[in-house]
Amino acid sequence: MTEIFINEESNNKPRVYYKKSLYLLIILVTIGAFMFSMISNNSFKSNIRFLQKDNIFNGYRATLDFSKTNIFSSEIGISYLRQNERQYSSKFRCTGSENDIDAWKERLCVFYNTCYNKDTNQLDYFRFSPSKPKPIFYDAAKRMLYEFSKISRDTGFVSLSTDGETPYAPVIVNETYPTKNFTKLYHVHTLMKTNFGANNIGHGLWEELGSISYSMERMNIVDRKLIIMHLNKMENTSLFRTYHQYVIPALTQNSMVEFEIYMKSFNTKYVCFDTLIVGGQMTILKNPQTKENYGREALFYNWRSKIIQYNGFDPNFIPKKHHIIITNKSDSLWMHSDAKRYRAIANLEEVEKFIRYTYPNISTEVIEWHTIPFDKQIEKLLHTTILITPCGGVSLILPMLPHGAHAIVMDYYVTMPLHGFQVGQSGSLDSAFLNHISHVRIQYYQIYGPNDYQFDFPEGRNPRNDASIVINMTRLQLLIDKALEEMEFEE
Known part of the structure; x- marks a missing residue:
């Protein structure tokens, strides 16, 4: 008999019970179910307050209401093999690099009916035991494969962080899905690890947390009670607090949790996931692997709009x-x-x-962005028509600008070949991302030589990292005038 580990009533009661005439009956049934769970030897009480009652599965079948709420379209499900209705097998689907097992760094997968085994510290993937093993991957060179990649320092089946820094893979077990000593979690879960985002809001916003939004959109999954599991410890820094207050709620109603603490909160050997999203951590900022972000414009725009809307503003606001x-x-x-x-x-x-002298009829403001809360940054940007900014992380707030706004972003002078830029050229930092923010018009203030920059400290050598820009007013005015012309309203 399956052990049920819940601390609240079932979450799949028919809606008919919610009619006004049956309120009293609901209360009585709820109290009865609660009392039964308290005295049952198979009860489980979670110590984590954020765990919603409908996050824990307490039976063999997910309700139809759940699938409609959390997945845009149902998948085919037809009884043919006469499989024991109480026997689950794991399934998965992926997008990207499905003919090369070694091209795993940006592979995105959704796993169904998998369990984290707390004794072995691995994610168990249950093969349908009565049948002959079936291939799970079709590698062009290695042919049909029947196992996931082995996890090592340099390889995995997916990566839990950008740049392939955290290889990860489930382990196939030739066993049936557990029928005792397990907890099955109902809502969609995702497992990830921050890489650069712990120190840089641009990476955290658009790559690491952004990738969660992109992954759900790419795989046609939505769940406002998504549980984001952070593989390692979450530091109590101002940047993480910003994520928790202003960004993560744009993805889910639940707080991000530390994976190890979350698993320990369940008093069962197995913690099973109905739906688990792993991988898909996009490297979107310019590096040797990412030259451009073709086709990702809608993903960036939708994520931008979710953040703006959660923080109480209209993503479509246009200043007058x-x-x-x-x-x-x-x-x-x-x-x-x-x-x-x-x-x-x-x-x-x-x-x-x-600027104040040349454009006296236009309000002008100088801002130190790190001194104001993130929601106020959004509000200010939505009312901005021209943003003038250095390159780097600070420029990565510009997707919050309104439709048709202009951003004038500083380049740097190239003295060392990098990311496709050659010596003597005007290099555009993060242009692989900025070029695909399609609702904002990006203008690059180009750097032509040593007169256009100053080193920030005596030992500075590389203008990309060690120098600040000396702006020429004639060239700046040219770019501002271009912006004003393109935003001119024609009656």
Whole structure:
């Protein structure tokens, strides 16, 4: 007999019980079910308050209401093999690199009916035991494969973090799905690990947390009670607090949890997932692997809109008057110990005076973004028509600009070949991402030589990382005028 590990009433009661005339009956049934679960030897009480009652599966069948709520379209399900209705087997589907087992770093998969085995610390994938093993992968060179990749430092079946830093794979077990000592979790879960996002909001926002939104959209899955499981410890930093307060709620009603603590909260050997999303951690910022982000524009835009909407603003808001914001990049975790700035605008005061004098009828503001809450940043950006900003992480807030806004982003002078840019060229940091923010018009303030930048500290050598930009007012005015012309309203 299956052991049921729940601490609240069933979550799949027919809706008819919610009619006003039967409120009293519902209360009585609920109390009875609760009392039974308290005295039953098979009861389980979770210590985690955020675990919603309908997150734990307490029977053999998921309800139809659940599938309609959480998946855009149902999958084919036809009884043919006369399989024992109480015997589950694991299933999965993936997108990307399905003919090369070694191309795993950005592979995205959804696993069904898998269980985390707390004794072995592995994710068990249950093969349908009565049948002959079936292939799970079709590698062009290795032919049909019957096992997932072995996890090592350099290989896995999927990666739980960007750049393939965290290889991961389930383990196939020739056993039946557990019938005792298990907890089955009802809502969609995803397992991930932050990489650069712990120190850089751009990476965290658009790559690591953004990839969760992209993955669900790519796989046609939606669940507002998604559980995000963080593989390692979540540091109590201001950046993580920003994610928890302003970003993660755009994905789910539940808080992010630490995987190990979450698993330990269940007093069973197996913790089973109805639906588990792993992989799909996109590397979207320019690096040797990512030259551009063709076809991802809608993913970026939809994620931007979710964040804006959660924080109480209209993603489609259009300002009625011009407003220019200049970024004062006065702080950075990457600042050299001998420097007072990092990838900033070296002649910021001159730029501000020039804009106020040249465009007296346009409101102008200089902002240190790290000094204001994230929701206020969104509000300010939605009312901005021209954003002037250095490159790097600070520029990655520009997707929050309104439709048709212009962003003037500083380039850097290339002295070392990198990411396709050659010596002497004007390099555009993060352009692989910015070029695909299709609702904003990006203008790159190009850097032509040593007169266009100043090193931030005496030992500086590479203008990409060690220098701030000296803006030429004539060239800046050309870009601002272009922006104003393109936003001109024609009656």
